[in-house]
Amino acid sequence: MGLLSNTAVLLQKEIQAEYRSHELLTTATVFILIVIVLFSFTFDPTSAESRQFGPGLLWLAFLFSASLMLQPCFLKERANDTLSALRLAVSDPFAIFLAKLCANTIFLIVTELLLLFVFAVFYNVGVLPVFPQLVLVFFLGSLGIATTGTALSAISSQARMREVLLPLLLMPLLVPVLIPSTEATKALLEKDHALRWDWLGILIAFDVVFLTALWLFGEYLLEE
Amino acid sequence: MSQRIGRPTGFKFTKIEKRFGSLHALRRLDLEIAAGECVALTGRNGSGKTTLLRVASQLTRPTRGEVTFPGMKDGEAPAIGYVSHAVMLYDELSAEENLLLFARLMGVSEPRKRASMLLEATHLASRAGSLVRTFSRGMKQRLAIARALLHEPGLLFLDEPGTGLDTESMAWLVKTVRGLRDEGRTIVMSVHGESALSQWATRAARLEAGALIADTRGGATFQTVFAGGET
């Protein structure tokens, strides 16, 4: 009935649906894996090079995968017009966005952590010493990707050529997520395992700005 | 976030216009539906019936004009039930899960009990745990109506609810609509001409190209409204 309880109910539904079908997680994970393998053919994967190029490749793979994974987010609500049912049922339309972006953040983090271990094995990079810090970086970055991606998914579901449109809109917007996430990840994987709060600060700023913007203007996206 | 009120309410269209790009779906519509009326809305395909229902339920925002709900005080909003062409249900969830989801979202007290009761009433109790994906059109429609009734709405919109229903489901629908009308709820249903469903209407109106061309409120007979509108 309130925003938070509506969000909780919808979040549970999103996770339950994904738990049953595994569609998003499976395809996203396999896609990132393919990208990592393909990228490996483009440079010499010695340990030093991997530490230098690896984080960038990892985050690029995450971004591309996210732009594919976020496609169905609002598209599937159009199939049976469940979006209208939700709009009639919830007290605050922001609950719809909040639930979806929380679910997407969770899905993104799960696939990212899975692939982090694959990355560690492929490139002999030690991730365990800094695992909690990496989770923090992944969380802040994924939150930014999910917030903007969920909003843009609502946009692209109303337009033509939506499969290409979503990445086209999302990628430039996420430059302020790509750079800090890559740099923070790189710093953590270096010998001194530094946690760079300057980069995390930019990520936090990004998340706050776009969450607020979505909260203020999101309901207009759902209008007809 | 106004409080939703379940008592029957009417609504009023004042100079409502709705354009979709170059398409004029509704033209300067003035309409008043009183609480408790059971209105059969008819008209050809593309006449604007669906748009009218969507604007009244506030799913669609009018390009111009105002929708008001007389009888609602400040901070109150009517509890609305909507059944449309699309089933508005999640294929990947079971019947019971669907009802529980919407019941919880709408703050229905004792959601499980209410869902069970509606599943019984719609003869779907035996399939409560089956995924909606496996349902026939008739079963989906019954479940859609159950969803619309979860929060005991005072205002119901049914968009061609009889489409694709087999005889048994249709008979059930007719009985249900009659029952809801007798309970005093306001019902607006779009229909394709006279049918078993429209016989329970207390009022009929015809739309043509987005404008109201006949209304039993305005003196026309049921027959003329359903026949074609011209008196």
Added chain:
Amino acid sequence: MIKTGVYTFLVCALMGVAAYAAFYVAPTEATMGLVQRIFYLHVPSGMTSLLAFLISFVGSVSYILTRKPKWDWVAVSSAEVGIAFCTVVLLTGPIWAKPAWGVWWAWDARLTATLVLWLLYVAFLILRTMMEDTDRRALVSAFFGIFAFLDVPLVYGSIWWWRTQHPQPVIFSSGALDPTMRRVFNLCWLSATCLMALLIRQRYELEESREELRALEQELEAR
């Protein structure tokens, strides 16, 4: 309001004066020589494009709040003009860099950020072409326009910090300007801004006429 014809003439005159000043009045820069004069076009264009994007943002927010089509026209007109000035920055950058420093492109903070902005607002225009319904297109692109502009400081910030962390030879710094140079610069900036206003207005009127035509066509069809 000044009549368009008069205003156009004034802007052209102002641009002429500014160009003359840039070539003949401003002193030649010590290290880079003649090619440095492109700075009088490069930097004002960058500032003007940001101003245009700000106007577009105002248009987007106003449209969402009022739903008056004129704000959508403001949003798209200023976005297009902003992209045009952005393009000037991206073209003059290499023209300046090659003779002066020997490279076509340096991943200089400002230039890189301008490139990202260019991509962002081009995406905005592409979004609009993918939607037919005028009202929905206006609403949806207003939303993206808001997101795009909110991203601007974050793009600049993150790229600038990135460049600070991985220093490269600084290329396009303004540095301390000689007083005459500063006066010429201000003149060029003023003329760029006036040109921007003119172009936005022309584009706005074009959009307004298009809408009028469309409305008339519809009315005809309705009969």
